[in-house]
Amino acid sequence: MKFAGPLRAALCVALALMPVHAPAQNPFHGKAWPKTDFTAFLVDPLEFEPGGPNKDGIPAIDFPRMHPAAEEHSLDPREPVISVKIEGQLTRGYPLRYLLWHEVVNDTVGHTDIAVTYSVLVDSAVVYDRRDAEGNAMVFGVSGLLRFSNSVLFDRGTESWWQQTTGRAIVGSHAGERLTPLPARVESWDVFRLHHPDGLVMMRPEWERAYGTTPFVGYDSAPVPARYAGPLPPKGIAPLERVLRVGSHAWQLSRLMSEGRITEAGLVLTWTPGMASTHDAADIARARDIGMVRVRDAVGRDLPHDVIFAFCFAAFWPDGRWMLGGCGAAGLPC
Structure with missing residues (x-):
């Protein structure tokens, strides 16, 4: 267990680098979640715990700026990129150097509304159709809560809570609904630009973050x-x-x-x-x-x-x- 000390220190540094705007919120406090229907729970409430940053302390990216792959020069050839192909549209790449600090990208590709998600502590990268059961497009944020180390997301309309890795709503008025996962894969930047020379790649977000590095060393x-x-x-x-x-x-x-x-x-x-x-x-x-x-x-x-x-x-x-x-x-x- 000699690794435990450095690991704990690294995690503390990671949390310190992420913005926290207030003391830790009570996960079920009405002021933090005024829209959430807390009568609809599908899981044990004791399974939730604060992840460090509060609600929106990890800022999601809405409708990112994209540019042609040929114009991207900051990515290393081996860096991971989430590659998403929507029929009839240019393939899009979302570098994990950005998702690592933002966890959710809400985007629209053609007529398809997607949520590109990444939960750092479980290394889960999943792309979802972000429409609800009635076909309405939702916009997702990061709750700041964890369940079994996995990020809990929320939709801004009803503030229902969604499990990132399963795409299932577990608290709130959408409880029981599931997002539809879309075919996507994580591949190196070198492979992406080779296979999709006319593709588009997400540009650097306009936030001050140490993009290209990870605080989760080792x-x-x-x-x-x-x-x-x-x-x-x-x-x-x-x-x-x-x-x-x-x-x-x-x-x-x-x-x-x-x-x-x-x-x-x-x-x-x-x-x-x-x-x-x-x-x-x-x-x-x-x-x-x-x-x-x-x-x-x-x-x-x-x-x-x-x-x-x-x-x-x-x-x-x-x-x-x-x-x-x-x-x-x-x-x-x-």
Whole structure:
């Protein structure tokens, strides 16, 4: 546990770097959440905890400035970018160097309203259609609350609370609704600009942040996750090992890295090197290589997926299937 001291210090620095405008709010105080319907809870209220910054202390980005990939010169070739392709529109890239400090980007691509989301403590990057069940576009902010280390978002219309990694509303008038995840993938800037030379990339937000660096130095090598008291992964899987989640199935990234290609459960999973971690070195461009994945169905269509820390899958998909390989006599899922 000798790593615990430096890790705790790094997390304190991370929280100090994020803006806090007031003392920690009571998560259920009416002055903080005047629109939230607190009669509609789908989870145990004791599972919520303050993440440090208060409501909107981590500022979401609404309708970001974009420019052609050919005009972008500040990104390192290995930096991770969330790549989003909406039919009939130019592919858009959202660098994690920005999402790491803002967690949500509300954007409109053609006629599609999207929310590009990233929860730093679980390394979850998911893009959602941000319309509600009635087809109305919502605009999301960051609540400042965590549940099992995962960010809790809120919509500005009803201030319902939404779990970032699942897209499910868990408190408020939208409770029970789910956002629709869209096919997207995290890939290196080098790969993005190679495959989408006519694509658009998000420009630097007009905030004073240490973009290109991470305060979570060494976090993905830590023995235990921060601010987490939920279930742990089975079969000796390290809590902070990355897993590829597709629906309620999870594959260890280490397995996919070793095999390069896995065909299971009607899916084709591939891994290629060349993308940096956002939880390793202070300068993301110098971080270790964790590579990038692609998930397609049997006919080659890209599918929604997420690469997250194993403890996150254990917490939010307790009945999920761990695709560990070695089928048959070992009784493991295939």
